[in-house]
Each structure stands twice: as structure tokens, then as C-alpha cells.
Amino acid sequence: MVEVVRNTRQRRAVQAILDELESFVSAQDIHDKLRHRGEKVGLSTVYRNLQTLVDASEVDALRNDDGEVLYRRCSAGHHHHLVCRQCGRTVEVEGPTVETWADAVAREHGFTDVAHTLEIFGTCRSCSR
């Protein structure tokens, strides 16, 4: 049997939330928002669907200082995030210089299979007023 990815109400609901937001949110945030708008979706289901979306590279995930994983719908391809500390609003940024620098430094020290994580945090204009 072919592995079918079903189009369930719950999955659509989770994706709908993500489509509306341009900030990183936790799984529990999404769960709360869904309950608020009357959609009944189990917490496990939210986690499962988010994991599926991450595996499909349709959303990006990162951890905040508290160790919570935050999710956000993102464009394809390698990029980094400029995240507002207050409201979580996020801008995707690219930095070719950084990529090449990281690779070069790693190779200099004999490291292979190089990957890197880079996030920039700050206070956005509307939050700093």
C-alpha cells in the first residue's frame, strides 16, 4: 500500500494557524489558539503534524532560551532568522558571506560534514517604541 498523507481537518487547522502568523510560536501556542477558535485538536496531534511539516521542510523550528521548540512557516532554501525578542516577529535573511566563512573555518580545522546554526535576536521597530 502506498503511504498516503491524509488531508484531515486537524492538519488543515494547524497549517491555517501557521499561514496566518509571521512569528515563531510553540506547539502549545498553536494548541491554545486552536481551542480559542473552537477547533478541537489534541496536543499530540499538533506535535505530530508540526513534526511532519518540519520533516517536509515546510516549517522551520528553533529553540528559545527556555528550551521550547518554536515553529514558523518559511520559504524553502537555506536562510537565517532575525527574530524580535518581544513579539517574535521574524524576518528571513540570507548571508552568503557567513556560509562560506563557516565552511572555510571548519575545513581549516579539519572538520567535515559542516553545518551551522545562526539566529539574530533584537527588538523590532514597533516593539522598541
Place this chain on the structure above:
Amino acid sequence: MVEVVRNTRQRRAVQAILDELESFVSAQDIHDKLRHRGEKVGLSTVYRNLQTLVDASEVDALRNDDGEVLYRRCSAGHHHHLVCRQCGRTVEVEGPTVETWADAVAREHGFTDVAHTLEIFGTCRSCSR
């Protein structure tokens, strides 16, 4: 009243472990290593002392993919880490270009109070054989 930081046996033991290692380790790793060598130190104490050291900027902390916090004695000043995925061995690296780039990008988008996190992961020479 002067706030004294006491030099206890347990604190010295935790610092001793950190001094011997050049890889990132978890609090529980340290706890295990201490028990192995016969030092009896409570887990809470290990966590507390690590937190103190982080606050004093004497050790750096970062999270691995599993959400565990890893600790390592580090030199002062802003730097980044090149970490081996297999053995955890770490090289401190500096990248002035990255710093200025991150600041510039953030300011372009109206962000203030800018900070960033950057870690490079790879497989070190001895682990790739």
C-alpha cells in the same frame, strides 16, 4: 554584609571536571563523572554551580538537538564554537565579519539591541577516520 562565594569541595570538583575537558558536556555527564571518581555531589548542586559559572561567564552553555544544555570552560570575550558531532571536542573561533554583518542586517530592518547565536557543527578529523 558581603556576599561571599564559598569555595566548597563540590564547587572545586565541578570546576576540576570542566578544566580537564575540551568538549561540551551535560550536567548529568558531569554528575556521572564525579560519582565514578568517588566524589559525592548532588545533582542539584552540579546544576547550581554550573549556573553560577555561566552567570560569571566562566563557562559557555549551548543546547544540543535534544534540548539538553551542554557546558564547557571557555576563554573570555565573544566567540563562537566549532563542535564535533561525534565526540563534542570544540574549537573556539572568531569571526569579525559575521559580527558586523549580523549587526548591519539587523539595523537595516529596524532592529535594535542586537545579539546573535552561531554554532558550527561538523565531524572532526579523528572522528572521521
Place this chain on the structure above:
DNA sequence: GCTGATTTGACATTCGTTCTCATCATTTCC
């Protein structure tokens, strides 16, 4: 509609970390 594999959800469980609080150790003050 039927069928059967996928998905869901309530609940239990795991795991790293923090909290609590009684006890022990060190300093301070007389």
C-alpha cells in the same frame, strides 16, 4: 456505502531541569 490503513486524542510516561526544605558548614559579631 464499505473497507482498511492512517490518524486522532485522552492519558500515561519520559526526561532534563528546577524547586523545596531540612540539614550541614562557614562566617560574623559579641
Place this chain on the structure above:
DNA sequence: GGAAATGATGAGAACGAATGTCAAATCAGC
């Protein structure tokens, strides 16, 4: 020196995010 104040410890409880369990519900294809 000795008593009181303050700091540090540790065993276990508590916490919270995340994952596992499994019977019941649900969707896709016929």
C-alpha cells in the same frame, strides 16, 4: 570561645515540554 546569621548542600518532589500507547474515529479509494 560561642551563639546567631548566612550560605551551600542534597534527597526527593515538582514541573513542563515532548513522546509513547492504543482503542476509537476518520479519511481515500474502491
